[in-house]
Amino acid sequence: MSLKYDVLVVGAGISGCIFAMSAARNGAKVLLVERKNEIAAPLRGGEAFCKPFFDLLAEEMPFLKTVPKWELSGTKMVLEKFEILNKEPKWLAYMLERRVFEKTLAIEAVKSGCEILLASTFRGFIYNKGLATAAIVDTPDGRKKITARVFVGADGYASKVRSVLGLKQFSKDLGTAIEIEMAGAKLSTEEYIQIFVGQVPGGYAYIFPKGGGRVATGVGMRPLIEAGKKKTPIEYFNLLKNEIPELHSQLQNAVALEIKGGCIDLEGPIAAVHKNILLVGDAANQSFAYVGEGILPGMVAAQIAGEAAAQYIKNNDLIILKNYEKDFLASEIGKEVLHTAEIKDAINFVLASNKSKEYKQFFTALLEMEIIDCSKAAVKETMKNNTVQELVELAKVKIKENNFSVEIIQR
Ligand SMILES: Cc1cc2nc3c(=O)[nH]c(=O)nc-3n(C[C@H](O)[C@H](O)[C@H](O)COP(=O)(O)OP(=O)(O)OC[C@H]3O[C@@H](n4cnc5c(N)ncnc54)[C@H](O)[C@@H]3O)c2cc1C
Missing domain, CATH: 3.30.9.10 (D-Amino Acid Oxidase, subunit A, domain 2)
Known part of the structure; x- marks a missing residue:
C-alpha cells in the first residue's frame, strides 16, 4: 500500500464516496479510509430521497439508475384533527435501498481510480507551516502516517476531523x-x-x-x-x-x-474549509435542517468539493479550496440548506409561543410544507390569526393563490 496520495478522505459514506469519485475523475490520486469493516454496514441513516433531484442527479450519474427504489407520490402529514396531503415536487420521494446505494457509490469511486482502506480509523493530523501534511490512521497493519495535499472529513455527525480542527463537535440542536x-x-x-x-x-x-x-x-x-x-x-x-x-x-x-x-x-452549516482540510456532508452540517435529511446536500457538496480538490492539486492555490464552500452555498441545494435552517428557526419560534398544542401543530406543518413563508415578519403576521380554524382558512387561501398541489382534510 502506498502511503502518499493527493487526497485523503476520512469516511466512505455517501459524501466521502461522491467526493472521492469527483476528485479522482478530475485526475487526483485518492485514498478513502473507513473505520467500519464493510461499506454500508451497519447502516446509520434512512433512505428517503427527493424524487425530482434524484432523477436530475441520475442524468449526471447514470449508475444511480441501477439502485432499487420505491416511488412515493406525495407526503401525508397527519395531525390530531387534520391531514395535509402534499403532492408538490419537493414532497415526492424515492425510498432507496440504502445498502445497495452506498455500495454502488463505493464501486463507482473505485472504478474512478480511488483506493479504499477498511477497518481504518483516522486519529489526527501532522502539520507543517500551517498546512496538514499527513494523517495518522490506525489500520489493520498498525498505525500509519499517510501523506496527502488535501484532507477531507466526510466522517459524519460525530466527525473526528471536525473535533481535531478544534470545532465544536455537536451543537445544542x-x-x-x-x-x-x-x-x-x-x-x-x-x-x-x-x-x-x-x-x-x-x-x-x-x-x-x-x-x-x-x-x-x-x-x-x-x-x-x-x-x-x-x-x-x-x-x-x-x-x-x-x-x-x-x-x-x-x-x-x-x-x-x-x-x-x-x-x-440541525444547527445549520458550519465553516467547511480550513486551509487544506475540508469538511463535507454531515461533518459540515450540510443537511435540510427541518427534516434532518442530509443525503442530497452531502452529495452535491461533495461533488463540488471533489472538483475543487482536484483543481487545487493541479494549481496549488488555496483559494480554489475556499471557493468550494461559497459555490456550494450558492448552488440550488446549498440555498435550500440555508433556507431549511431558517424554517427550523421559525418552527422553534412558534413552538416557544404560548399558543395551544393544536395551533402549534398546524402552524409548524404549514411552515414545513412552505405554505406559509418562514420570515420573522410573515410568522408574526400569521400569528395574528388566533384560532386553528383561522389558520386553516389562511392556508386554504395560500394554497389556492399559489396553485399548490396540497389538500387539507378534516379528520
Ligand atoms: C435514523 C436516521 C434516518 C435518516 N433518514 C434520512 C433520510 O431518509 N433521508 C436523508 O436524506 N437523510 C436521512 N438521514 C441523514 C443521513 O443519514 C445523513 O445525512 C447521511 O448519512 C450523511 O452522509 P455522510 O456521508 O456525510 O455521513 P455518514 O453517512 O455518517 O458517513 C460517515 C462515514 O465516516 C465513517 N467514519 C466516522 N469516523 C471515522 C474515522 N475516525 N475514521 C474513519 N472513518 C470514520 C463512518 O463509519 C461512516 O461510514 C437520517 C439519519 C438518521 C440518523
Whole structure:
C-alpha cells in the first residue's frame, strides 16, 4: 500500500464516496479510509430521497439508475384533527435501498481510480507551516502516517476531523432518530409518506413505505425542544406505536428486520474549509435542517468539493479550496440548506409561543410544507390569526393563490 496520495478522505459514506469519485475523475490520486469493516454496514441513516433531484442527479450519474427504489407520490402529514396531503415536487420521494446505494457509490469511486482502506480509523493530523501534511490512521497493519495535499472529513455527525480542527463537535440542536425497517405491515397506502405530527414536540413519528408491506418507520426528535421529557426515540416509538391508531393498525403485525439509530446536527452549516482540510456532508452540517435529511446536500457538496480538490492539486492555490464552500452555498441545494435552517428557526419560534398544542401543530406543518413563508415578519403576521380554524382558512387561501398541489382534510 502506498502511503502518499493527493487526497485523503476520512469516511466512505455517501459524501466521502461522491467526493472521492469527483476528485479522482478530475485526475487526483485518492485514498478513502473507513473505520467500519464493510461499506454500508451497519447502516446509520434512512433512505428517503427527493424524487425530482434524484432523477436530475441520475442524468449526471447514470449508475444511480441501477439502485432499487420505491416511488412515493406525495407526503401525508397527519395531525390530531387534520391531514395535509402534499403532492408538490419537493414532497415526492424515492425510498432507496440504502445498502445497495452506498455500495454502488463505493464501486463507482473505485472504478474512478480511488483506493479504499477498511477497518481504518483516522486519529489526527501532522502539520507543517500551517498546512496538514499527513494523517495518522490506525489500520489493520498498525498505525500509519499517510501523506496527502488535501484532507477531507466526510466522517459524519460525530466527525473526528471536525473535533481535531478544534470545532465544536455537536451543537445544542442535535436531532436524534431511530428507524426500524419492518416487513408485514398492513398499510392504508403504499403511495404516500405518512408523518405523524404533534405527539413528539418538535419531532415526528413516520412511516415510509418501501413496497410489498415493507416500511421504514421510526421517530425523529429534537432533545432541545424535548427538554425535560427525557424520552429516547425508541421509547417514543414504542409508546406511539400503541397510542396513534393509524400506527397501531398498520404496524401491529409487522416484524423488525433492521434497527438503525443516529444523530444529525440541525444547527445549520458550519465553516467547511480550513486551509487544506475540508469538511463535507454531515461533518459540515450540510443537511435540510427541518427534516434532518442530509443525503442530497452531502452529495452535491461533495461533488463540488471533489472538483475543487482536484483543481487545487493541479494549481496549488488555496483559494480554489475556499471557493468550494461559497459555490456550494450558492448552488440550488446549498440555498435550500440555508433556507431549511431558517424554517427550523421559525418552527422553534412558534413552538416557544404560548399558543395551544393544536395551533402549534398546524402552524409548524404549514411552515414545513412552505405554505406559509418562514420570515420573522410573515410568522408574526400569521400569528395574528388566533384560532386553528383561522389558520386553516389562511392556508386554504395560500394554497389556492399559489396553485399548490396540497389538500387539507378534516379528520
Ligand atoms: C435514523 C436516521 C434516518 C435518516 N433518514 C434520512 C433520510 O431518509 N433521508 C436523508 O436524506 N437523510 C436521512 N438521514 C441523514 C443521513 O443519514 C445523513 O445525512 C447521511 O448519512 C450523511 O452522509 P455522510 O456521508 O456525510 O455521513 P455518514 O453517512 O455518517 O458517513 C460517515 C462515514 O465516516 C465513517 N467514519 C466516522 N469516523 C471515522 C474515522 N475516525 N475514521 C474513519 N472513518 C470514520 C463512518 O463509519 C461512516 O461510514 C437520517 C439519519 C438518521 C440518523
